[in-house]
Amino acid sequence: MMPYTLQRRGGLLLMCGIVGYIGNHEAAPFLLDGMSKLEYRGYDSAGIAVYENNSIRVEKCVGRLDALRQKLADNMPVGNVGIGHTRWATHGRPSDRNAHPHTDSSGKFVVVHNGIIENYLGLKEELIAKGHEFLSETDSEVVAHLMADQYDGDFEETVKKVLKLIKGSYSLVFMCEYEPDKIICTKKDNPLIIGLGEGENFIASDIPAIINHTRRTFIMSDGEIATVTADGVWVQDINGTPISKKVFVVNWNAEAAEKGGFEHFMLKEIYEQPKALRDTMTSRLDAAAKTIGFPELNWTAEELREINKIFIVACGTAYHAGIVGKYYLEQLARVPVEVDIASEFRYRDPLVDGNSLTIVISQSGETSDTLAALREAKRLGSRTLAVTNVVGSSIAREADQVVYTYAGPEIAVASTKAYTTQLLAMLMLAIYVGRLRGSMSAEREQELVRGLTFVPEQIHKMLENVDQIKVFAREYGSSEDAFFLGRSLDYAVALEGALKLKEISYIHAEAYAAGELKHGTLALIVSGVPVIVLATQMDVYDKTVSNLQEVKAREAVVIAIGFEGDTSLEKYADHVIYIPRTDKYLAPLMAVLPLQLLAYYAALTRGCDVDKPRNLAKSVTVE
DSSP, X not given: OXXXXXXXXXXXXXXXEEEEXXXXXXXXXXXXXXXXXXXXXXXXXXXXXXXXXXXXXEXXXXXXXXXXXXXXXXXXXXXXXXXXXXXXXXXXXXXXXXXXXXXXXXXXXXXXXXXXXXXXXXXXXXXXXXXXXXOOSOSTHHHXXXXXXXXXXXXXXXXXXHHHHOOEEEEEEEEETTOTTOEEXXXXXXXXXXXXXXXXXXXXXXXXXXXXXXXXXXXXXXXXXEEEOSSOXXXXXXXXXXXXXXXXXXXXXXXXXXXXXXXXXXXXXXXXHHHHHHHHHTTTEETXXXXXXXXXXXXXXXXXXXXXXXXXXXXXXXXXXXXXXXXXXXXXXXXXXXEEEHHHHGGGOOOOOTTEEEEEXXXXXXXXHHHHHHHHHHHTTOEEEEEESSTTXXXXXXXXXXXXXXXXXXXSSSOSHHHHHHHHHHHHHXXXXXXXXXXXXXXXXXXXXXXXXXXXXXXXXXXXXXXXXXXXXXXXXXXXXXXXXXXXXXXXXXXXXXXXXXXXXXXXEEEEEGGGGGGXXXXXXOTTOEEEEEEOOGGGHHHHHHHHHHHHHTTOEEEEEEETTOGGGGGTOSEEEEEOOXXXXXXXXXXXXXXXXHHHHHHHHTXXXXXXXXXXXXXXOOO
């Protein structure tokens, strides 16, 4: 793997793409070319802003980049300063109005933004009261209006004032009609780089956008503010203290740059999980008050008490997330839950009515069977909720309400970060419903919220040392069979581990509830077969260890996954992979990580096409 500290440390969020140019050439051709190099990230709209004839011209439209090119074909913006953006919708459906760049009412301040502005609703209300007129549904537009509201004749100082007002995660790039000789950019949690040229400089959210123009870059750090002109780059902090930046010379080829230096998109997306989890928590987790809230839901406690049953419907990996969600909702919210494979739901004449809530889970929001199940649930009178990663998708539009996961686009067919953000969404939902229904104490909620705040960093630390997993994958990757065992939530996670292994390495893999061993499964355990045993649920721990000993007695090779400090596992297992000690309900978020990595490195050992496994597609839109 090639070193790119920014992406490895924070986990790159593939949500939108940013480009910027200032120099002695035409900006628009570079912007369009740079945006095309970021198409792999996934997007639903595109736009550019160019300083032309003493004003800033903005052109944008929903759809692919080709739609924007066609729009500009006979009237390309002319100018040497500009910014561009490919948008992956988070706030507001994909549309021309919601596409970036965004401007204030006068059009003199323009911004592109990656990330989420947590406090945009309050800021928007204040600005509307002052007479500002908003055109989009996005959180990003509020930044452009804040620039106009705070402008004091100094572009740089105005940016600093705005940064003190907003909360959230962001990469922001600004243009100002009053000072057209500069572009200002900054970041917090989302990646941003500056490319250095001769008489020209470049801005981008990822290296592929600039690699054909320069290989000399600055990698921006959180809190830094860069003023970029054609002749140079000035970097400072919010207090005006100058910052000396080290030049990073990119020696990757264009294909490697798209993957951020990772060998495959799947591995890149595994490393993006800390960031994806943070963003899915954003605006829903109040760390200070230690509570969970869903501003996008308008449920009341009375309505939730009327629900007497929840149905969770999904396919594949999302179905496995639903099984974990069943444990969460039943144990934390105390509501009976059934989990259905979407393709079976319609045909079993489910007992759904007006007191039911049907939750459908889909990464793409376009999964055909899941969409059909949603429609059937609605026909039967059920209330419906979608958990999806794609704003404006069919499932998001047709469900009564939506909880979005903010994983960013997944390129690899095998889902990783979408799964963990689905788990997180279901856990937060269970905590939220449990509190409103009165089935969870404030103290228990605070314990779980406190634990959740540590999870992204705990996963990041796990990703710093995966050498042990690589060794196991090389040693047992030639096996033709593997088994996964667990009880309670560990069993639910084992199902996903088995799916990951078989879908990308083609090893026959099965997951079983460990208590079922004596009911037939033991007949499959032979000498040398790998058995992965999850042992993170302390209330069934002794029983799980007993099952572990049963397979070990049949000479299986046992790889156990347990909490740090649990040295007793080493007495019985051949190998132990440790995860940080945490609450039982948080363990699935971390226990799945070594399973994803085992599958990935086993697939490498076998020479498989990791990102595009045979016979599979990313989004299943036919029955």
